Every structure is written in structure tokens, then in C-alpha cells.
Amino acid sequence: MDAERDWTNATRAPGHMLGHVLRPEQFLARARYDRAAPDPRLARWIDRYWSVHWDLAPGESHQVTTLDEPAVHLTVEAGDVRREGTQGAGTWITGPVTRGSFRITQRGRGGVVGVRFRLGGTTAFVDADLSALRDRTIPATDWFPDPPRPAALAGASATEAAGLLDRWLLAQEPREVPGLTDLEHLLDLLADPAVTGTGLLEERSGLSTRSLQRTFRRFVGVGPKRMLLRARVMDAVAALDGGDPRPVADLAQDLGWFDQSHFLRDFRAITGASPGHYLRRDAR
Template sequence: MAASTNATGRVPASKGLLQPEEFARRVRFDEVPASGPAAAWVERVWSASWELPDGMSATTSLIPHPAVEISVERGQLARAGRDRDGVWLTGVVTSRFDVTQFGSGGVLGLKFRPGGFAAWSGIPADQLTDRVEPAGDRLPGMDQLAHLPLVASESASVMLDSVLAGAGSAEPIPALVEDTLALLAEPVLTRVDQLAHRCGCSVRTLQRTIRHYVGVGPKWLIRRQRMHDAVAALDAETGEGLAELAARLGWYDQNQFGRDFVRLVGSTPSAYRDRTRADGTR
């Protein structure tokens, strides 16, 4: 794959991007952590732009996070739910998220913290799960962002100000949601009942709260966090064997890990690891 003429070599700080070395060669990426009052609900503002040779296309694939996003999109890209340039509202995506880039184009995104969108907007996050909608349909005033520069460092302040302008009746993200997300960093947590016990609540309360604020259930959160950890370990080439990696992250055995990995990523763990090694030596 030829490099984009404006690639920076940067990749997102968060986990989930598949084949990051390939992404870094073709995409100009920028991100700005949220600051000020808007950081109560927003994690970061990010941007990606590209300029590919005529006739060439490339697909960026991600294992999504449990976050709702508002994005300004212009130019030549194809992804589920988008049929034109505009400002889009995307709920939590439960499967692999693919964006095909060709020609020139770009995206400016505002990523809410898990639970942040529902706390900020009052809209239950599970109403948006696996959905893409014009942002203005639910969030009046968001269409005015359509002409912002597609560079995070230039447009972050305006994006964050737009969140503050619409935060009239916003509430803090509930402590139960924050505690759940913090606990997910522990690989030993592999079951919902363990998570509920650590949070000091019933399984039902945990399920109901997480689904309302985050958009998916706690079981999904556990599995997705462990998969993020697995992909990050394979990208880092730690030398850990696949059986050891599967056991450390809570899979019953390597076969179960392999099946889950293929279902979400689209290749076996060994094939993904080998491709990552090949990309790194080009």
C-alpha cells in the first residue's frame, strides 16, 4: 500500500485500531484530549484525513469502544450508515467497524466517554446502539459544525464548546458506570457476577444501568475489553504465546480465543500477528 501524501505516522492512543502501522502510513491523524468542563462527558476530539493516489483505496478497521461519537465527515469514504457529507451521530458499534478511504477526505470526531453521551443528552444510549443518524435529528445546532476544519488541534475548542452549549440539563456520569469501567482494566474480571460484586450492586442493577448509559450490557464490555487487550498484545509483539495470552485474558482455552478473535477481527490470532510483523518490516 502506497503511503498517503499527508500521513503523520501517528495512531490513536486508545486501543482498538487494527494494523496500526498500515494506518500510520496513509492517514494524517490528530487527537486532543478533552479539557475544561466538557471533559465531564467527552474523552477526546480526533481527526483523520487522507490523500490517496487515483484508483487506490484502503480500509481502516477498528474494534470499537463503548462510546457514542459525533463526527463531521467530508470527502471520499464509505462506512455503514453514511450516505453523504455531513455531521453524524454514531452509537456504540457492537461489531468490527470498517471505513474505506479513497481519493481525498477527512473526519473530525468528538468521542464521548462511555456513559457520557446519555448523561449529557438525556437520550438513553441503547436507543443508538448500532445506529448512525444525522446528528441534527436529535441534537439541534450540531449541523453548524459541518464546515469546521478537519483537524483536531484547530477545531477541538469549537467542538467542546458545542457540547457545553447543549449541556443545560446534563448530569454527571453515574459512579456505578465509572466504577465498572475502571474495574474492566483488571484481566482477572471475566464474569458479570464478579463485576457486580466488586461494584457492590446486583447483577440486574448493573445490567440495567450500563445498558441505559453505555448502550450495551456488562458482558459485552468485559469481552470487548479483553479483545482490546489481546489485539494490543499482538501488536506489541511481546513474545507471549497464544495459549498463554488466552489464559491470561480469561478465555477458557486457545480454541475459544481463536473463534472469538476470528468472529470480530476477521482473521486468526496467528495470522494477525504475522501480518503485523510483516507490516513492521516494510
């Protein structure tokens, strides 16, 4: 594996992890992480495959906390892994996280191989109400009759699992759904940190509030206001993890918060910590 793929025992997180994994250097010190691109025929709907494996000392545990756009993940999990809403090992669908962060506790030895769908990408495979899946995890068999099983991917990295996952997803016969291109345009607008409110999103997209709400709820399961809030908090986390030299007050203002108390409230609600506490790298 090259340096871009294998961040085992790395001291510096890859750029795509900033804003998505809290305290990524602590995570990478305890786990082997890998990612792989899907078959080009799937790239329209699948962002990437990813894997995490760990082998902790007896009695040791580590809680991994992640933020994300309201993406959907399929995960094939083995070993001693615990999170709310599941019984551990198995194959799961995790819906859009909207209430804060997503936490998973690693103990002993285990591993996860995941499929990260692009926002809106699940519509190519299933006709599901994503708003009903917010902040929930369900068995993958609720969506797919024969999902990959832990035994089929035991110990595999994302690179090693990619071929099997490609074949399985292509066998689901993904289809193009009208309206997905409109969502992709809106997501490009959201990627600009200067877009700090729904009014500006409406102005740049040329869409009404109702049209924005309809598009996001259909393809993502989350409204535009919540999408914007999470996007800007993730920008703040990425800046802090990337060593941004701006004072927190200036960072907050640049990302659209004109009241620092509101920024602190929103940051804490999503990450579980204040910016000052988060910057203490020994905090757990």
C-alpha cells in the same frame, strides 16, 4: 504539533491506539491523525476530539477497521468516505458497536473530525435510548438541532477544531445525571484485565447481576457480558500490536479464556481474523 499529537507517517502507533485500531501502522502510513483534549469543563463527558485526513492516489482505497468500547462518536465528515449506513459527507452520530468491528473506506481526498463521548457521557446532552442505537449511524440532527457542519471544519485538525467544538458543546448546556459516578466505578473495574467474568465484576462492585445490567444498559446501551468480552478481546489486540512475547494460548488463558477454541472464535467474531492471520502485518 508535538510527537504525541501528530502521528503522520509514523511507523509506531501511540499507546492509546493499541487495541482500538487494527493494524495501526498501516493506517498511520496513509493518513494524518491528530487528537486534542476538550475544555476541562467538558472532560466529565467528552473523552477527546480526534481527526483523520487522507489524500490517496487515484484508484487507491484503504479500509480502516476499529474496535472500541461501546462508545458514541459524533463525526463531521468531508470528501470521499464510505461506510455502511451513511451517504458519505455530513455530520453523524455513530452508536455503540457491538457486533464486531467498525469499518470505513477512504478514497481520494477527505477528512473526519470526531468527538468521542465518554461512556455514559451522552446522557449529559440528550436523553436517548442507546440500546436502540447499537450498530447504527444516524444524522446528528436527530440529536442536535444545529450540529457542526463539514464546511465549518474543512481541513481542520482536532487541535484546530477544538475551540469550535468546545463552544458548541458548552452551548448545549450539559448536565450531571445521577448514576454516572456508579458507572465510572464499574468502568475502572473493567479496565483490569484480571476481571474476566461477570461473577468477578459482581464481587468487586458489590452489585447484583440485575443492577449491573440496568446501569450498563442505561448509560452505555450494552450489557456487562458483552462489555467484558469486547474489553478482553481489545486487550488481546493491544498485546499483539504491542509485541507481547506470550504465545497466543498463554495470552488467551491470562485474559480469561480457558478454552483456546473459544478465544479463537471470539477474537475472529470481533476482529474478522484469527490471531495468526492478524499477526501477518501485510494482511488486508
